[in-house]
Structure formats: C-alpha cells, structure tokens
Amino acid sequence: MGDLVIFYEWAMFAARWLHVVTAVAWIGSSFYFIALDLGLRKTPSLPPLAHGEEWQVHGGGFYHIQKYLVAPEFLPEHLTWFKWESYATWLSGALLLALLYYIGADLYLVDRNVLDIPSWGAIALSIGSIGLGWLLYDTLCKSKIGQSTTGLMLVLFAILVAMSWGYTQLFTGRAAMLHMGAFTATIMTANVAMIIIPNQKIVVADLKAGRTPDAKYGKIAKQRSLHNNYLTLPVIFFMLSSHYPLAFATQWNWIIASLIFLVGVVVRHYFNTRHARKGNPHGTWAVAVILMLIIAWLSTGPRLPEGAETQISAGGQQYMDSQHFAAASLAVQTRCAMCHTAEPAYEGVYRAPKNVVLDNDIAIANHAREIVIQSGWSHAMPPGNVTEMTAQERALLVEWYREGSNS
16 A cells, blocks of 8 residues: 555656646747737738748847748648647646546545535536536637627636636635636637647648638637637646645635736736837736735635644744643644544545644644644635534634744
C-alpha cells in the first residue's frame, strides 16, 4: 500500500507539473498572438491580400511577420498549427480533476452540509455541468445574441455569475472555485478544437482545391479567440485558488469568483489597448485594485468568524498561554487529528496533509495561524466538514488566536 500511495502522490505531482507547463505554453502563445494581431501595421509595401505586418527583434535576430485575414494567394509548404498547447492543457487539467476531486470525492468534492449526495452523483454533476457549459456557450455564440460583441459578453458574464453561485450549492468551496476554472477552460479549449482549428482547416482545404476561402470563417474564429483572450487571467486565478481558503472557503466565494472575471477583463483591456497603440489606460489598474480590495473585504464576511513537534516556538508560546488554549486544543484534536497525525485514521488519507501533525499541544500552538485561517476564519478544514466541526468551535479558534496575538 505504501508504494501505491507514493506512486499516486507522484502521479498527482507529475500531472500538476504537466498542467502548469502546458498552460504556460498555451497562455504564452495566446498572449503573444493577441499582442501581435493588435500591433499589426498597414504599409505601402504589403503584398496583395495582406492585412498588416510587424517587425520584431528577439534573441539576436529580426522577424518580419505578415497577416492575411483570409489566406495568401498560395499555400506555403509548411504551416505551424498552434493547437496542441491548448489540448494538452485541458487534458492534463482533466487528469488532475480526476486524480484529486473524483478519486478523493468524499474529501474534496462532496460537502454533506451543502448537498448530501453520493460521490458518483457529485462526479456526474461535475462532468455534466462542464459539458453543458460549452453547449450553452456555443449556442449563444451562434444565435442572434452572438452578433453583438457587447451583448454576448454581458450575457456570458451573467451565466458565469450564475455558475459561480450554482457550484457553491453543489460542492465544497474549494471544488466550486476549481470547477469555475474547469468550466471556463473547457469553453476556451473547445473554442480551439471545435471552431478555430476546423475553420482554419476549411480555409486550407479551399486553397488546395483552388477555391476562394470565405472570410466568415476567419471572422468567427476571431470572435472565439477574443473570448479566450479575456478568459485567460480568471482561469489562472482559479487554478491557484485551491491554495487560498480565504478565496474559496468563505460565504461570498461565488461573488469573489464573479469579480475575478471583471478583474481579468480590465487588465486584459489595458494590455490590448497598449498593444493596439490606442493609448495607455492607466485607470484600468485603479479599477482592478479596487475590485481586488472588494474581494479581500468579502473574504472577511459574516461566515468567517463562525512529524510531531516537540519544541514550542517563540511565537507559539503566546498561544499556549491563552486561557482558551485547552478548549481550542481539544477542538483541534477532536476534529482535525484524525488526518493530521503520524498515522491518519481517515480512510484514503495515508499521511498527514502537508506533513502538518496536530495531535499534540505543542504542534497546535506552533500552527495557530494556519489553524485559524483554515478552520476559524474560513471553513476550508475539515474538508467538507467531514468531522462536523461546529460554528461554536470555529468561533472559539478565532477567539483563541486573537487572544494569543494580543498577549
């Protein structure tokens, strides 16, 4: 069993590593081409059918790039297709979702206090909602609403807000935030796989057959690429959110997720405007900062208050001296030590998460800050509240920490 656990942990690490690497490749190429597209210039020397060109310098060399809105008069012998970065990012993300949230559904996906359903039901809801999201989005893009860029973006934002709230009614806070990333990333990858690349292949096939390609295919692909451009930054946030309980484990996590989309839009607007040489809208950064301050304030909402260590640290002593320490220690050892111990008793957990052992007074005092963040100011731990920590116990941990901090 030990070897199997080690293999599983390294499989998770490898999948996460692959996901990060491929995401960097995809997002990097996306950012580059958006900047390139917006920076194209029309010059008298452009060849027939060319839309614009750009001269760039990098790595000691010069690059001369020309763009054709439809296609050049002849098809080059070699074309570089930018698609595998997107596919590999989505596939590695799906693998991570399965390894952590599906295999560990009882711990990470299902919160019985939110929705008491079996693991298979939660997994079905996860897969179904992600697939349904793409179908709904694609239908909207192809409808009359899709003919209005602004109107479509407003409708899509309303859908994303609704999904942010909906996921918090189905899963743990951590899983809800992660699913917003999966929901959005699936739309982005499906745009590449189902719309952008197929449309480009139609153009290539027309050129090979001697037909004049229809410009509508490029226009459609451009719309989907624009959406991907604005969705990129929120997806990165959701990828990282599982490490920050004040983002995912608070009462207003769905509003936080919704506002993150707005932050992504204003930041991308700044860079898009700069790349298009249309000004330097510094005000967008002020909007982004204000939104982030609102997010930080929301994370302190009304729901928040609700290897063994043998040597006490300098900072830990003040928490051990608190008059509430005995009660706080009892709460932690009752609700947390079944996993956070040298030999975890919870099924499926074979070592203390992040090697944090909380089965003795010294360790609890030393980890006071982490404990109050995870279980006092937020409801991140226990996962899905599997040990049924009460609101009174959470409030006790907050009071204990505040008392120790003020001593």
